[in-house]
């Protein structure tokens with residue numbers, strides 16, 4: 001049996017240095033398989049998988065990559081993940097991919113998609129326009145048409161047809177993966193002393209780089225071990241973390257946040273890989289189920305436009321449901337969707353009298369003392385108030 005400690009120490013290092021190494025190694029062992037990179041936030045992975053390919057999360061480059069070429073292609077005031085993703089491409093570190101998909105999350109991601117199309121003619125670059133109007137009676141049909149269009153590209157790339165049966169099987173497989181990740185998060189919510197944020201993060205992140213079957217097997221081994229843990233709770237404040245739905249904070253920063261005196265009960269890291277709050281039905285028309293799930297079964301996010309309920313209500317509900325004592329906003333520097341949301345969150349949190357702290361991070365961050373001191377001061381102000 002592989003222990004959780006061994007799993008985390010095995011995978012943490014590559015996630016910090018070159019996160020895509022796991023997927024690149026897998027490709028070396030399966031040279032006939034095609035891999036499609038998925039830029040955050042959400043991709044309908046099932047379509048890629050049903051075409052016989054492996055979806056791979058291209059979710060940044062860790063904090064060791066030197067940005068030497070990408071700077072000249074973008075303006076200065078832009079989030080790190082856009083530059084690091086392009087740098088990966090320009091330094092041939094995405095060569096193992098056969099395709100990549102971007103979505104309508106923000107202007108920088110939209111531009112990155114075009115820059116990829118120009119710079120990497122051998123790579124199939126796709127772009128999904130997610131609906132901006134969730135209340136129109138045509139939204140589901142529109143999204144189905146968009147998925148159908150993408151599906152045709154994947155069929156051409158893989159040489160396989162996406163049948164209803166293959167799509168149903170892929171939906172069932174990813175349902176299982178997401179269910180196990182939900183279980184992992186439930187452990188952290190209920191007994192955060194038994195599962196640190198970094199352990200939870202590493203165990204979730206590897207699922208973006210390995211075939212779902214392998215990730216499911218890892219989680220099936222890890223979860224019972226975590227359920228058996230019986231650590232004594234420390235004197236920390238319980239928080240929910242918001243704002244890291246796209247670019248990912250350095251793992252060392254997550255370590256520092258907890259060490260500064262927080263138990264992070266819930267977060268929005270890697271949210272695109274945990275997008276659905278419940279299983280997508282596997283009966284009926286699978287494409288319609290997938291489109292309907294985006295509208296009606298998905299979690300909120302800074303990049304999902306849904307006027308049916310304000311995002312701040314979701315955050316406050318999450319705060320109350322978890323029994324947290326405060327909210328930590330952790331947003332990527334220059335991430336407009338996250339920072340625009342913060343203005344709304346701040347107003348709602350203040351109205352409800354909920355304490356919060358806002359921090360910014362960058363992917364390539366080395367010094368964590370300032371963030372740690374800010375969190376320590378915040379924690380002390382709450383503990384000794």
Ligand code: SF4
Pocket residue numbers: 079080081082105106107108109246247303332334335336337338
């Ligand atoms: S971090 Fe923010 S600004 Fe950058 S690509 Fe992601 S959503 Fe867009």
